[in-house]
Amino acid sequence: MSATDLVNGFLLGGLYVLVALGLSLAFGVMRLINLAHGALVIGAAYLALWLFTEAGLGAFAALPLVVVAAVLFGYLLQRVLLTHLMMQSFLLGIVGTFGLAIIAETAFAVGFTSDPQSLPSALGTAGFTVFGVTIRAGLLLAFGLAVVLSLALHLSIRRTRAGAMLRAAAAEPRTAQLMGINVPRVFGFTLALAAGLAAVAGVLEGVTASFTPTSDQAILLTGIAVVVLGGVGNVLGTLVAGLGLGLVQAIGIGIFGGGYANLVVYLVFFIALTVRPTGLFARSSL
Amino acid sequence: MIRQLRARHLPWAALLSLAVLASACANSGGGQSSGSSGAPITLGASLSLTGSLGSFGVDQRAGYQQAVADANAAGGIKIGGTAHHVKLVILNNQSDPTTAAQQVRDLVLKDGAQAVLGAGTPPITVPQALIAESLKVPYLTTNTPVGAFAAGSKTGYKYSWDMFFSEPEQASGIISAVGRFKTNHKIALFTDNEPDGVVERPLYKKAAAAAGDKVVGDFSFPVGTTDFTSFITKAKASGAQIVVGQMDPPDAVTLWKQMKSLGYAPKIGIIAKAGDFVSWVNALGNLAEGSLLEAVWLPSWNYAGTAHVEATLGKKFDNLGDLGTATAAYSVVQVMLNAFKRAGSTDAAKVNTALGSTNLTTPYGQVQFASNHTATMRFAVAQWQGTKTVPVWPAVSGTHLEFPMAGL
Numbered sequence: 001m002s003a004t005d006l007v008n009g010f011l012l013g014g015l016y017v018l019v020a021l022g023l024s025l026a027f028g029v030m031r032l033i034n035l036a037h038g039a040l041v042i043g044a045a046y047l048a049l050w051l052f053t054e055a056g057l058g059a060f061a062a063l064p065l066v067v068v069a070a071v072l073f074g075y076l077l078q079r080v081l082l083t084h085l086m087m088q089s090f091l092l093g094i095v096g097t098f099g100l101a102i103i104a105e106t107a108f109a110v111g112f113t114s115d116p117q118s119l120p121s122a123l124g125t126a127g128f129t130v131f132g133v134t135i136r137a138g139l140l141l142a143f144g145l146a147v148v149l150s151l152a153l154h155l156s157i158r159r160t161r162a163g164a165m166l167r168a169a170a171a172e173p174r175t176a177q178l179m180g181i182n183v184p185r186v187f188g189f190t191l192a193l194a195a196g197l198a199a200v201a202g203v204l205e206g207v208t209a210s211f212t213p214t215s216d217q218a219i220l221l222t223g224i225a226v227v228v229l230g231g232v233g234n235v236l237g238t239l240v241a242g243l244g245l246g247l248v249q250a251i252g253i254g255i256f257g258g259g260y261a262n263l264v265v266y267l268v269f270f271i272a273l274t275v276r277p278t279g280l281f282a283r284s285s286l
Numbered sequence: 287m288i289r290q291l292r293a294r295h296l297p298w299a300a301l302l303s304l305a306v307l308a309s310a311c312a313n314s315g316g317g318q319s320s321g322s323s324g325a326p327i328t329l330g331a332s333l334s335l336t337g338s339l340g341s342f343g344v345d346q347r348a349g350y351q352q353a354v355a356d357a358n359a360a361g362g363i364k365i366g367g368t369a370h371h372v373k374l375v376i377l378n379n380q381s382d383p384t385t386a387a388q389q390v391r392d393l394v395l396k397d398g399a400q401a402v403l404g405a406g407t408p409p410i411t412v413p414q415a416l417i418a419e420s421l422k423v424p425y426l427t428t429n430t431p432v433g434a435f436a437a438g439s440k441t442g443y444k445y446s447w448d449m450f451f452s453e454p455e456q457a458s459g460i461i462s463a464v465g466r467f468k469t470n471h472k473i474a475l476f477t478d479n480e481p482d483g484v485v486e487r488p489l490y491k492k493a494a495a496a497a498g499d500k501v502v503g504d505f506s507f508p509v510g511t512t513d514f515t516s517f518i519t520k521a522k523a524s525g526a527q528i529v530v531g532q533m534d535p536p537d538a539v540t541l542w543k544q545m546k547s548l549g550y551a552p553k554i555g556i557i558a559k560a561g562d563f564v565s566w567v568n569a570l571g572n573l574a575e576g577s578l579l580e581a582v583w584l585p586s587w588n589y590a591g592t593a594h595v596e597a598t599l600g601k602k603f604d605n606l607g608d609l610g611t612a613t614a615a616y617s618v619v620q621v622m623l624n625a626f627k628r629a630g631s632t633d634a635a636k637v638n639t640a641l642g643s644t645n646l647t648t649p650y651g652q653v654q655f656a657s658n659h660t661a662t663m664r665f666a667v668a669q670w671q672g673t674k675t676v677p678v679w680p681a682v683s684g685t686h687l688e689f690p691m692a693g694l
Binding site for chain 1: 335336337338340341506508510512513516519523535536540544547549565568569571573
């Protein structure tokens with residue numbers, strides 16, 4: 001196992017963090033296990049691909065547009081559909097997002113075929129060597145964005161008025177409603193934010209790897225593992241867990257070989273949960 | 287507030303439910319039929335039109351549909367003096383083995399398929415074949431290396447047949463193809479844990495040893511692997527100038543991109559299965575330039591019907607990878623319908639017996655089944671030059687090969 005393996009594994013964790021942040025936020029605030037989160041990630045990658053093929057926009061030039069589109073979509077989705085389903089029952093919300101994921105997979109396949117796709121970007125295939133360690137530029141960017149967005153999100157939740165409303169809605173939605181907070185709107189903003197974060201993850205995923213209509217499932221699983229390890233709703237915990245998972249994966253591959261990568265990761269996952277059932281960082285940011 | 291929300295959004299919940307249903311129904315595919323003097327012969331096909339093997343399914347569908355259209359245009363299949371048009375029912379198994387197997391059952395029991403045409407790759411076709419066995423319905427497939435297919439049934443097949451290349455020939459063909467280029471003969475081998483990857487891995491090593499090449503990196507991993515950093519750094523450190531692999535397309539695209547970002551530039555490379563279709567070039571762009579692919583079939587072999595296939599399917603596919611897969615599928619239909627004709631009946635057992643005695647020249651090649659129900663077809667390797675392909679192995683005179691690969 002080389003230093004390059006470890007460094008890139010750690011940086012890959014940044015991508016996991018970006019995937020998990022929105023998932024953690026949605027669950028932390030709304031108790032919504034958003035099974036369509038992976039589809040939001042992949043949907044953003046497909047939107048960026050469409051902007052490239054139709055308008056010639058590069059992945060990073062398209063990123064702001066993709067994020068805005070995702071934010072609007074997330075807000076409307078929550079206000080128009082999911083809040084209603086959640087109000088009826090906890091399970092209905094989950095089933096609803098599952099249905100959305102299936103619809104999204106079908107829509108992606110119809111719109112873009114099921115061929116593997118990748119976002120063309122010089123950054124995605126660029127790398128540089130520092131002290132003998134070759135670093136993938138795309139992963140370094142993912143890591144940087146993960147740190148910046150995690151800190152920004154954490155501080156926003158803890159230090160701003162909007163964050164206080166978010167925390168109030170998360171802690172006790174009925175009381176928050178009685179106190180004059182428009183909880184459905186807060187929920188709408190929460191999913192909008194989660195979708196925006198998913199969009200960042202999607203573009204980075206598309207630039208650094210490949211995606212197909214069904215890639216959302218593996219992405220969702222990784223995201224859930226990070227969320228649970230980091231502690232639901234704990235933004236900084238998500239950051240540490242994501243980076244840690246990337247590192248553990250790299251170490252696992254280095255020691256046991258690629259065939260055991262997932263086994264090692266999920267073994268660590270179960271051991272960590274056995275020792276700390278509420279996640280390694282149980283205290284929520286919310 | 288809850289009641290208000292409930293009243294306002296109830297229609298949307300209904301809409302979602304309908305959409306989910308519509309989505310499920312959309313995957314059930316469709317068929318085509320036309321009238322004839324006799325009852326139509328129904329062929330069923332469960333193809334991987336979406337999912338990780340979607341590239342196979344789209345090409346195969348084109349081949350199946352073209353062959354059925356040609357048969358109907360020629361007046362159908364004459365059985366006992368009566369012409370029967372051919373009806374083709376295609377379902378999408380979404381690259382899922384369980385769905386693929388279930389759909390064979392559905393095609394026979396619900397759609398009345400009298401014979402079933404297979405999909406591609408052993409994880410999909412072997413479960414399909416086993417269901418066809420239990421239903422006692424003739425099943426014929428391609429795009430499944432014959433060794434893996436034959437090994438799929440411990441007791442031996444009775445109703446299921448496969449026509450494709452053999453694994454040893456694939457391995458030796460690929461090693462021969464990379465041997466045409468001037469390298470240091472060091473190979474980095476990337477294989478996933480799907481059945482064909484598991485089978486091919488030792489065969490590649492054996493073929494490499496026989497050719498005097500050395501496998502200096504042997505990397506095996508599960509399907510769905512997204513980080514190849516450790517393998518690539520090892521391959522780079524070992525100085526391997528040749529990359530050979532057997533992988534699912536999405537993973538291979540990721541591998542290729544990561545090789546570029548980690549500064550690993552082998553001189554020549556091929557990822558069998560993943561690099562076989564134009565989707566490889568579409569996903570990778572210039573990075574795919576100069577990489578090799580399994581061509582399955584070359585027009586220069588010039589079997590009967592080649593010109594027709596080039597004139598019809600060649601309009602849809604302008605590269606050897608996709609066209610070869612479509613041609614193999616086209617030939618599968620020819621073989622199946624030929625069996626119906628020779629059986630003189632639509633009785634499953636008689637058609638199956640006729641399949642076993644097939645000796646037919648198709649555009650794909652001469653088809654004759656061995657006792658293990660497989661017909662071993664020829665194998666070829668080509669090179670991506672833009673979105674076009676040129677034959678590499680067997681060598682075809684007058685072709686210009688690019689070396690080293692410009693993409694990486």
